[in-house]
Amino acid sequence: MQAAEATVGGDVLISGLGTALAGVPGPGALLDPPAGDAGADPVSALRGPGLRYKDRATKLALCAARDALADAGLLGPDGELTVAGDDFGVVVSSNWGNVDTVCETAATIRTSTYKATSPMLLPNTASNVTASWVAITHGLRGANVTLSNGPTSGLDAVHWGRALIAAGRLRRVVVVGVEPVNEPVRRLLGGAGPLLDGAVALVAEAADAVGARGGTPLARIGGYARAADLPRAVAAARDGEDAPPDGWWLPEGPLPPTAPHPDGARPARVPGYDLSARHGRCSGALGVFQCVAATAELRRGRGRSMLATAGHGPGDGGPGADDAAAALVLHRVPGPDRGGVS
Template structure:
């Protein structure tokens, strides 16, 4: 709760977003029903050397990052970063990440000792490899963080990007939620139903940074709360809100279906992304924010409420260690406490 209050007055905007999901052409389509034509695998659009040794999560993240930077107007005609990268950071959320590379390397060491490992592949077993490759590719030299934090990880990532900007450690941050589907993930998760295979990204910027470069704000990141109980997190996140959100984005149950959570206010429609994309795990919170930003922009809406995790007291199968909630505002909505 203290972290949410510490950044309550900071104005941080979302200025761009991107997706790397088969059959989803962009953020506006995240809430659409599944299409009949799945479309190409996003990683097929990547070009350049070194791709052979990158895991699927990193490749997906690179696709979503490229599109988010381009959508924000931060890439020049040559595809290179058009702003200073020294205060531009990366925050990635992924619970499965590079587990395929880690499992492959561990199997090689077990069967043939470490001498059989590839010097090209071994560095990619680092937990921060996806965030690192995104930063290297685009020259983002600010703080570089990976969160592997269970159900709340995606919303936590958006929060920490905002915190870094509010603390003036960064001017901009690229936030990515990514989860791959591969044999090790399927083995670890078991029979959990459809799993999300893709990446989404958003660009968070200080409001004055967006204004200085003539960028287009899409949404404002509002109050974030992490709590031990979902209903407590929802109520605290909306503490300063004068009206219900236009829609809310509910959490998913831990690897099993269950009854929907009641809305935070009467008549607030739910946007259940798991029903469209499968179990999203660490990508969920970023996916919610990208989809909510697209809807706020499209409808000139007032606010959206995203929630992830249910806390250890949540009903339904399984337990999450916490719950998190985050409010996004339309850019025409004044920040809390602003002069009228």
């Protein structure tokens, strides 16, 4: 596999961050040690009609997206969008997403035929249901994309959000990474260790769109590459970089039974951050988690660039092996920050 790089142009900036994770009060706390008290379930704060029929992934994504939009200054006092929604899109990454609804519906059809299925639940078996509800809730009428692309899915989602903006399809996009924990997920991932149950989101905008509304840029999305192995992906994404990154956000190991590949690409002098060790296996949400946490660090002035990586490539193949690796660079945007991270 040859390295696949972004070829689109134009600066795309991250302007807002959001989290929906028990015990984590905001993006700036993603690297904090685990709290003694797990904290309240973030979805418990959701209000409004229709929640009964939404799956957990959708509820978590709604929480994270709302907070990211608010952090970017794009929601008014009543929660309404303060900019046009016609060129505002949604990209969601989740490998497990609404698997609970799909399994429940399949079981109902198997035991009682399709006549017993719920007309309220059946539409929620569509793989893009989470992205659709985020768009419907906030009036985001631009491109609507869902990725379920294995270990690289989260970084792929951030790249595709940037690509849609740089290509002129959108002016803004909210990118969400979400993975739920429920019984079908536990069955599918038995033996995989602790699992993430949460979501994060970031708002990406064209640079001139941020400036026109007086928004505050937090980071610039730089190079991206997807390749057959991690060293090639890193080399392609960092092509043209004149200094090492100030932080390296590490991929998680392949699923069992494949043994984890060694991390041989990271220079020893570069600090490494393993979000999976703190929050559990993040799967399709990992790349977005990395970008949110890395942007929070850049927002604090901790470094000039960050490197996010996901997947190792197929290695010796076999069940559980990754199919590819991806890397993405984030850069600090010079200028005054917003006075800290919540």
